[in-house]
Amino acid sequence: MKKFIETIKNIYKIEDLRHRILLTLGYILIYRLGAHIVLPGIDPNQLAGLESQTASGVLSLLDMFSGGAFSNASIFALGIMPYISASIVVQLLGIAVPYFQRLQREGESGRKKINQITRYLTIAILLLQAPTYVANLHAQLVPQAFVLTGTFFTVSSVLILTAGTMFVMWLGEKITDRGIGNGISLIIMIGIIARLPYAFLGEAITRFEEIGGGLILLLLEIVVLFVIFMVSIALVQAVRRIPVQYAKRVVGNKQYGGVRQYIPLKVNAAGVMPIIFAQALMFVPMMLAGFGGENMSSFAAAFANYTGFWYNLTFAILIIVFTYFYTAVTINPAQMADDMKKNGGFIPGIKPGKKTVEFLDNIMSRITLPGSIFLAFIAILPALVMLAGVNAQFAQFFGGTSLLILVGVVLDTLQQIESHLLMRHYDGLTKSGRIKGRGSASAI
Numbered sequence: 001m002k003k004f005i006e007t008i009k010n011i012y013k014i015e016d017l018r019h020r021i022l023l024t025l026g027y028i029l030i031y032r033l034g035a036h037i038v039l040p041g042i043d044p045n046q047l048a049g050l051e052s053q054t055a056s057g058v059l060s061l062l063d064m065f066s067g068g069a070f071s072n073a074s075i076f077a078l079g080i081m082p083y084i085s086a087s088i089v090v091q092l093l094g095i096a097v098p099y100f101q102r103l104q105r106e107g108e109s110g111r112k113k114i115n116q117i118t119r120y121l122t123i124a125i126l127l128l129q130a131p132t133y134v135a136n137l138h139a140q141l142v143p144q145a146f147v148l149t150g151t152f153f154t155v156s157s158v159l160i161l162t163a164g165t166m167f168v169m170w171l172g173e174k175i176t177d178r179g180i181g182n183g184i185s186l187i188i189m190i191g192i193i194a195r196l197p198y199a200f201l202g203e204a205i206t207r208f209e210e211i212g213g214g215l216i217l218l219l220l221e222i223v224v225l226f227v228i229f230m231v232s233i234a235l236v237q238a239v240r241r242i243p244v245q246y247a248k249r250v251v252g253n254k255q256y257g258g259v260r261q262y263i264p265l266k267v268n269a270a271g272v273m274p275i276i277f278a279q280a281l282m283f284v285p286m287m288l289a290g291f292g293g294e295n296m297s298s299f300a301a302a303f304a305n306y307t308g309f310w311y312n313l314t315f316a317i318l319i320i321v322f323t324y325f326y327t328a329v330t331i332n333p334a335q336m337a338d339d340m341k342k343n344g345g346f347i348p349g350i351k352p353g354k355k356t357v358e359f360l361d362n363i364m365s366r367i368t369l370p371g372s373i374f375l376a377f378i379a380i381l382p383a384l385v386m387l388a389g390v391n392a393q394f395a396q397f398f399g400g401t402s403l404l405i406l407v408g409v410v411l412d413t414l415q416q417i418e419s420h421l422l423m424r425h426y427d428g429l430t431k432s433g434r435i436k437g438r439g440s441a442s443a444i
Contacts, residue, residue, distance in 0.1 A: 010421055017420040024179035027171045028190050034076045034164070035069035035194075039157050041148030042073050042137070049140040060306070060392060062283060064402060067191030068198075073137060075164040078129055080187055083169045085280045086121040090114060091329065122169065123162060130161040181416050182409055188276070189409040192402045195393065203394035221390065225398055228381070232407045235374060238267040240367050242360070246345045261345075265364060267371040269331055272408040274322035274372070275379050282315055306392070307383045316376035323372035324365075333360035378404060 012018055038044040054063040054071040063070040066079030094100040094114075103110035134157045138146075146153065168187060175183030207218045241262040305311055337356040346352050350359045385395040396402050 007421070010424075011417065014420055014424055017417065020178065020180050021417075024175050024186070027175050027179060027183075028186070031076070031168060031171055031187060031190065032067065032194065034167070035067045035074050035191075036072055037075050038073050039075060039077075039160060041146060041153045041157070042141070043145050043147060044073075046142060046145030047071065047073055049142065049145075050137065053136075053140050055392065061279065061396065064195045064393075064396060065188055065191055065279075067194040069191075073141075075160050076168055077133060078126065078161050078165045079191065080165065080168050080172065080184055081280055081283060082125040082129060082165055083118070083122045083184070084276055085125055085283075086118050088277045088280060089121060090118050091325075094329070095325075119166075119169070123166070126162040126165055127158070130158040133161060134158060180413055182412050185272075185405065185409045186413065189405055192406060196397065199391065199393035199397060203391040206391045221394075228378070228398055229403065229407065232378060232404055233411070235268050235371070235378070236271065236404075236407055236411060238371075239264040240267065240363070241265075242363065243348060244340060244345045245348050246343065263336065263360075265331075265360075265367060267367050268323075268375060269364075269368070269371075270323050270326035272404045273326050274319045274375060275404055277322045277326070278315055278318035278379070281318060282311070307386050312380040312383050316380055319376040319379050320372040323375060324368060327364060327368050331364060333357045333364065336360055375404070 011021070038047075050073060051071045054060050059070070062079070062081065065081055066074075066077060068074075069076040069079060090100065094104050100114070103114050106113075131154070134154055137157075148156075169184070172183035172187050175181070175186055177183075180186075203221070204218060207214060241264055244261050244263055246261065334357050337353065337360060340346065340356065341352045347356055347359060350356050382395040382398050385398040386392055390398065
């Protein structure tokens with residue numbers, strides 16, 4: 001406790017860090033307030049039908065990512081997922097389209113251009129999703145819930161929903177630039193945390209009043225949740241270290257021996273991004289259902305069953321695919337081999353050049369496979385827990401998208417804070433060593 005209080009004092013002493021944390025909290029407060037502002041023309045006391053729809057299934061996940069804004073018919077109801085979907089499309093185009101490949105190689109100017117294209121694509125996606133959401137409101141709410149009706153309500157709601165998501169995206173960018181970083185991820189995490197008290201209360205009611213099991217079973221669930229949380233941390237931090245031997249150096253008339261260092265290759269180099277990307281794509285059938293008529297609705301229904309076989313199989317396959325895709329985007333074996341060669345380094349027993357590239361590529365493929373499979377298993381674990389009788393909302397925290405996002409973002413945020421402390425010669429947040437987030441490495 002004394003260590004914790006001392007760390008808080010040190011954080012307060014660093015003006016820049018204190019300013020960044022306060023700004024981040026301010027932006028988060030704005031986001032949470034906006035999640036409770038209901039669309040103009042809707043009676044906030046008549047939202048029972050929408051709340052019932054988002055109590056379980058895929059829409060409960062969408063409601064969780066938006067921090068409850070979806071079930072509140074809020075101006076932020078569509079959340080940040082349209083931006084995530086647009087980012088997926090742009091990154092895929094970066095593999096297949098030469099124009100986007102050229103932008104990726106242009107450094108800062110190319111990155112700005114890609115961000116601009118992503119924003120325009122986000123607006124296009126919103127102009128498709130917003131009318132679907134408004135149509136869903138008409139289907140789920142009683143007629144008395146609508147103070148305004150007709151074309152004016154539809155057009156104004158579409159514009160407000162579009163502006164709301166773009167504003168949330170702007171808040172995320174401000175947190176990244178002026179706050180403590182990881183703005184978009186932090187906004188998603190805050191939405192998830194906001195649903196945790198309701199989920200825990202619902203599970204407690206279920207155990208004490210409905211299904212049974214009482215306090216003992218509830219405590220057992222908490223222990224299992226803690227174990228899964230710790231395993232998820234291990235997954236995020238685990239790496240394999242590749243030894244690199246650097247040649248002898250001659251400085252003046254003295255010769256110095258070679259130096260051995262290590263390349264940390266992460267078992268889960270993609271972090272939580274594959275799950276976020278896969279989850280964004282799993283929402284597509286629900287969006288298309290509003291435009292495809294009865295046939296498309298029956299197709300979407302198969303993917304709306306959160307515990308269904310086809311939903312979880314598709315979800316797991318997408319996660320594995322995106323894990324390999326995101327790893328290939330973020331880690332370039334050819335660049336790593338070239339850097340080693342320029343600095344006089346080599347992997348013992350492996351020839352420099354093409355052989356080193358092939359070695360690193362094979363190593364990444366081998367360690368990514370078990371990492372991606374375990375990531376997929378953690379992602380579909382909530383569905384298995386629900387089949388065991390756990391409340392649908394509380395089950396989402398037993399692994400899945402929510403838990404891994406919480407683990408990854410919390411570690412990254414703490415690492416950002418610790419970096420500021422260590423840079424000013426203060427003690428870190430832990431006694432055992434530096435916190436290792438998704439961008440750090442630790443040996444296994």
